[in-house]
Amino acid sequence: MKTKLFLPALLFGMAILNQVDAQSPAKKNTSSWPVIERQMKPWTRWWWMGNAVDEQNLNDVLQKYSAAGLGGVEITPIYGAVGFEKKYIQFLSPEWMNMVRFTVNKANSLGLGVDMNTGTGWPFGGPQIKPENAASKLITQKYSLKAGEKLTERIQVKEAKQEFAELQALTAYSAGGETLNLLKLVQADGTLNWSPASGNWDIYALFSGKTRQLVKRAAPGGEGFTLDHLDRKSTDVYLKRFTDAFGNQAPGVRSFFNDSYEVYGATWTPTFLEAFKQNRGYDLSNYIKELVSKDSADENVARLKSDYRETMDELLLKNFTQNWTNWAHQQKALTKNQSHGSPGNLLDLYGAVDIPETEIFGSSYFPIPGIRRDSADVRNVDPDPIMSRFASSAAHTGGKKLASSETFTWLTEHFKTSYSQCKPEAEKLFLSGINHIFYHGTTHSPSQVPWPGWLFYASVEMNPNNSLWPHANGLNNYIARCQSILQTGTSDNEILLYWPVYDVWNKAKGLDMPLKVHDVDEWLHPSAFYKLAKQLDKVGYAFDFASDRLLQQTTVKDKTLITAAKAAPYQTLVIPKCELMNPETLEKVINMAAEGANVIFQDLPKDVPGRSNLQVRREKLKTALSKINFSPAVDGISQFKIGKGQIFLAADVQKALLLNGLKREELTDIGLQVIRRKTEKGKYYYLVNHTSKDIDAFIPINEKGRVEILNPQDGLTGMANVKDNKVRLQLKSGESLFLLVSNVPASATRNWTYLDMPGKEIALTNPWNLHFTAGGPELPADQKLNKLVSWTTLNDPKLQAFSGTGVYTSNFNLPNKKAKEYLLQLNQVDESARVWINGQEVGILWSIPFEARIGKYLKAGNNTIKIEVVNLMANRIRDLDVKKVQWRKYHEINFVNINYREFDASNWSVMPSGLIGPVVIKPYL
Template sequence: MKRITILFVALFCNVCFAQERGDAASLWQRFQQPADDARPMMRWWWFGPAVTHVELDREIAAMKAGGFGGFEVQPVYALSTDDPASGIVNAPYLSDTFLAALRHTSETARASGMRMDVTLGSGWPFGGPHVSITHAASEIRRVEISVPPGAATIGLPLMEPGEHGVGLFLDGVRLPLSNEAAVDVRPTSQERKAYLFMAGRTGQQVKRAAVGAEGFVIDHLSSGAVADHLAAVGDRLMSAFDGGTKPYAMFSDSLESYGASWTDDLPQEFERRRGYNLLEHLPALFAEGSDGAAVRFDWSRTLSELVDERYLTPINAWARQHGTRFRAQVYGLPPPTLSSNALVDLPEGEGADWRRFNSTRWATSAAHVYERGVVSSETWTWLHSPSWAATPLDMKVEADRHFLQGVNQIVGHGWSYSPPGVAEPGWAFYAAAALNDHNPWYPVMPTVTRYLQRVSAMLREGESESSVAIYLPTEDAFADMRPSRASVNEGMRERLEPNIVGQVLDAGQTFDFIDASAIRAGKLTHRLLILPSLTRIDPAAFERIAAWVDNGGQVLVAGALPNQGGGLMDAAASSQKVQQISRRFIEGASKERVRVVAPDSVGSTLRTVLEPTVSLAPFDSAFGFVRRRLDQGDLYFIANTGPRPIATRARFAGDNGRGEWWDAVTGERSSAGTGNIAVHLAPYESKLLVFVAGLDQIEPASEQQLAPVLDLSTGWRVQAAGVTATPPQPGASWADDPKLKYYSGSVTYRRSVVVPKAALANPTRLLLDFGTDSPLPDIRQDRPRALLDAPVRDAALVRVNGQEAGSVWLPPWRLDVTKLLRPGKNEIEIVVMNSALNALSARPRSKRLLELRYGQRFKEEDQDKMQPAPSGLLRPVTLVRAASVAEVTDSVK
């Protein structure tokens, strides 16, 4: 019996080990060949729109060849007046011609295996000529009226269409508005000030609208306005796909309805929800007072509820009814909350500053707590401005900062449609990177997108793992909100100072933001919650937090515990409840699990109460990580976000005794060891660290020492495509030559190399080394870029003996060519490509006729920075031998 038991246990262990081996092998296979739906997408701007079916097909093919998995169609402003002679004709938005182009694009996308999303409007926010004045974005504004001494009436200003008075206050008393011409008052001997509150329209027009899409922005708080938009625009767009493949998703950009603060039935909805008449308290929306914060809290909460119920929910339902999904950036004005993201199929963020609050982490946090597996971000919005300045490395630098916030679907911003015959590099968006195939360095794009695809795919494995949650002070934002800027997310950063986000990251933790709605829904599953200097908190959420603490959760309070609750009508009861819970945290049995600290001590305290997920020695704030919990282990994405190398050691939670480095650029892997793991990252380098049972035994990565084999700094045959001027040898910029200063394109460097047989006999690697980089000054953080003086500007493709060796566009600026070299004579070819910036610097463009025809719909950004950039191989090239330190030591002995 004992022998049978032993045999059974052995068989069971073998089955488990085989299962583990299978899981690990499957994960590695998914890394090597990531799913197509993890490929990055592009926002595709149709200018005018003036598009032809032939060019649409060509650009879709170019996107696919570049490694993109799909696109989002965004019709925007015209870049040319109609010019039939050159084939440029602006088809009005939603015209039959436009819809035919949309349908043709859908058919080509389907045949090409490309995802197609469509913006549910033109430009942003939604609106257009179908929006009547009664459905336009609405506001509440205050007008000051002087009442002279002895005056018996107050004359009211003339109202514009869509406006009407909703309240008149004199000496703090609300006066009846019997008509809109004048109001009788009792005369006094003193001059006084009356305040008229007018409900009207913001007058905002759709930004960057296509031809025929001009008009008012819709009232996002009006059911009728949203329904009319879906009927006039949504249904019309969907008619292009009748009988065909529906778009994968319909898209809504961030809500940027400036001044939106009202809707026609707000007084009725407010009284129904809050229990009192808002019109009696209108002054509180604009000025401080005894009841001001409570009234503003109620007003803001009502706006938030209406944008959820009347904008997000019906559009998501409409999308599903039409066989598609709703992808939305759920932040802005009027004010959605973090939990509003739960109302859309595909939440999306925006913003690369991973060490402070931004809308990317807002979206990814919601995706994590509400269990959305895929969350996208609008990426490269302001990358290395002006347009055309961005490099492949710039793309990686910003994308990594989105990955570090939990993004696993990149939506690039973007790809500019450009008609044939337009002078190179063609059309471009007024702001953001120009990342289409008119960019000279586009031939390396497949390498860039393959990297992005691999990381995106791996960040969909398992589940996001964060020990810390940071409570968003939404209630305080509600109480401080004003009609001029009714946004929750825009007020968050200042409320999370002194940089609580950075403190948490520096304590070796990742985190999710969370809000009251998510906590009431039972989504607080983290180990520790940070409350950042709150005055108000939702009482029901606070009770859920207290119960969570009783079950072992820990709270770290920055500053002081909250002492107030809800709005005006329930202020006393809700505040009493909040104060009771706060006292319980300080005095009760749970006080050991609640710590109140100075705001700038959050990070140091966090290190003492929670074991770091990743512990670095020495510490480097440029090091970032994301953790994913897998069925059989853990997966980390780590990145150096700075321009200097990182050399440190790290301990990782989930270390199961064996880790592997997976390189998402090269597709290679090496052993990482266990315990105190050595971490070496070149500037802006990133890796995946995988702890999964069943990994194959592979050699550990050894420290490398480079030794020169051949000096290749001279002897190159150098030729620029399409010009007669001869570029310099490696080590100098071709832009230094006046004849090539404004040249954008490619330069080919060719030479023969005689490699000694002995160099190939040694079992080490031979690398082409393009030289070192150096950091640049840290400037203009709102325009992300690689702050490096790079040796290759801006990318290179290498061939050895007629075979592709790879591309060079990121540190450490070396390429393994061991397998392609042979003893004796070898031919090396390096094709270096710069950006289109140099050529554009010599060619200012006039928009005179365009603006006379359509008005000024855009202003190109950062044109003062339009100047030639260094180009080519800026350092000497060397063939080097890479050997481990141990190997070099042995050879010396």
């Protein structure tokens, strides 16, 4: 391949990232928990509806975001609310820039960071993009002539609204296979001055046309055509508007953001033919007929389209992604990019920015008892952790500290998302290498807008109007503790797994190939690569993905593979079964083995991709393959020793890994999932139990040393019980823990308290007083409960419509306090609870299993308990729709349900709310 990563620009970006992360003065930390910095907290996408923002409201909401434990905001301007047009601010106007600078200054004073979308809505585009710079598409027209005939019509584009279309090629194909280039025979008025001497001919005209796609969900001042991402000049024109708006003062944001590539039908750019000839070595205009074939299964057509897709990849990487990143660095900022959906090599596109970002859309099934999953409230989408690894792999192999995710998009139907449902989805991301969560998201809403405020149509409503907001710190603190470790040190993945992108591109059907999150069942799931990745993950191997470009820049040191200066070394390169491979890639792999690397082929490649210089490249591949002379090793594995290293051929990759001395983490055999981080203190294991069963067992881990347990739910730590190189763990279904394995003195001063020998359960059966403190539409009257039930079933009609906060108080008698620990179990909570015992706050119990250790808060004799519970927004929204109150009135999409149909909650059932219990205390002797 002829396009190379611009390492100086990437290294510069990494330097900026390090500088940003080091803004706070270093603190001496003796705890095994890292000091929480702002990038370790969850951030949120922050929609500015109509850019209707002002300093007072910005000041107020930023304080609320900070107090709730958010680490930063990402400004994304979108369409506005009806009736507030006079308050709209034009995007990038001096007034808008003043609002951004006020936001940055205020946020920084509160310990918050600020990112900014380099555009409004999505994808990039706007008023500066005139037709000549707009997203382009390939348009073809077919004509037929017989011997002696002349074309009576002019060669002009027939599609409507294509006045800027340019004829770039005109090629005639005879029935006998002859090809003629007729472009120079077209007169200025479109008349073709040519007639075939014999036979029947088909003539294909190729035009560079325009998609005419407009920016989706544009904010005021952001309306216009979508950018031609494949053209450097167009990208420069687009970015110049920002440079001019900034003047000589960078806006002070940490990072510029680009959403997923959703440039529909952008199959061309005016310079495509020139770039194709330069990069592929032959003239694409001779193959228009093959290029536009739709349902062909012809191998040569597949090769042609592979070359077309590779050229598109190069143009997108160089002219947009690297170009945009270089521009951002000039503005003293980073880039954060969602590369999925792009018609290119996702690994390289993710790798060309400072913070690669994936997204999860929809919800996953988890067998965790008690977790709500109503089929009517979820989309039929299952976020795939292997897809998330494309972004995290680019971060890990590039030595980048952060890998982010747009998180919880359409997790459930509006107003029905609980923190319990959020937790395992976030954990799936962590397990796939993501360590910088962005909520999707938070809509800025002025204080004068009645409840529920302004809302975005695809959001989980992480905003102060959400009735769950008083307990947001529970979820946010959990994520911050997890990310504080997951951002520390480097990843500890031992395997580099090659992604055979040419097998993906080598399809005769279609034209461009956007690799979307939503289409993984088409381009990812059927591949041998995916099947191997799933298999390795299931049995406890850790890996990152590698592209051809990455392998070309990889070096070998002490038998390990070094992909970037700050990247952790890899122990083994694995090549999954693939049909096609560039000879340059194969030669590089062989050379790395000679330099000391261990390489495992699941199968050898059969051919080269594309049709450029095909026979010469086939000979090169054949020559490279002839260098590998395998000999039988053991159990179906063949081995070839070369230089300082060796190459294995094994259909069963796991056997070859074992032969190489790479041990899997056997703890996966009982259903635990794991990811590791390597730090100066030792290795951190992040362990998650997403099975339906509680786990209490001694589990094996590969790392040896002292083991400290760290609970990200409550921050508790203690030294683990280790026996025969196994660590005892107690993990309820839905829980997670960190282990720090180290050979240096531990920071924990006491042993972890295991909950053994349960005593007689103490049921809290005394009456409860229930008092409502916040919410609406009205505060219900106080209640006295002899039995805990959903407050919606109580004898007060206000309670069925109420969303907000209720406080339960009661007392109980503890005859004596002799147990080593006491566990409070709330059981059913709809939806989150904050607990006080004897006036001391225990914490927020916001997720299943709604338990907490409370021994230190108890006393012998009478004890008081207070439990503050918040419920969902759903019942109050239902009440508004039953009463036909118009609470949603937006331009463009207005407001839709999870299936993108008109939203109407009037037919919902009333959802259970409050503390339902039973509440018990379990002593452990």
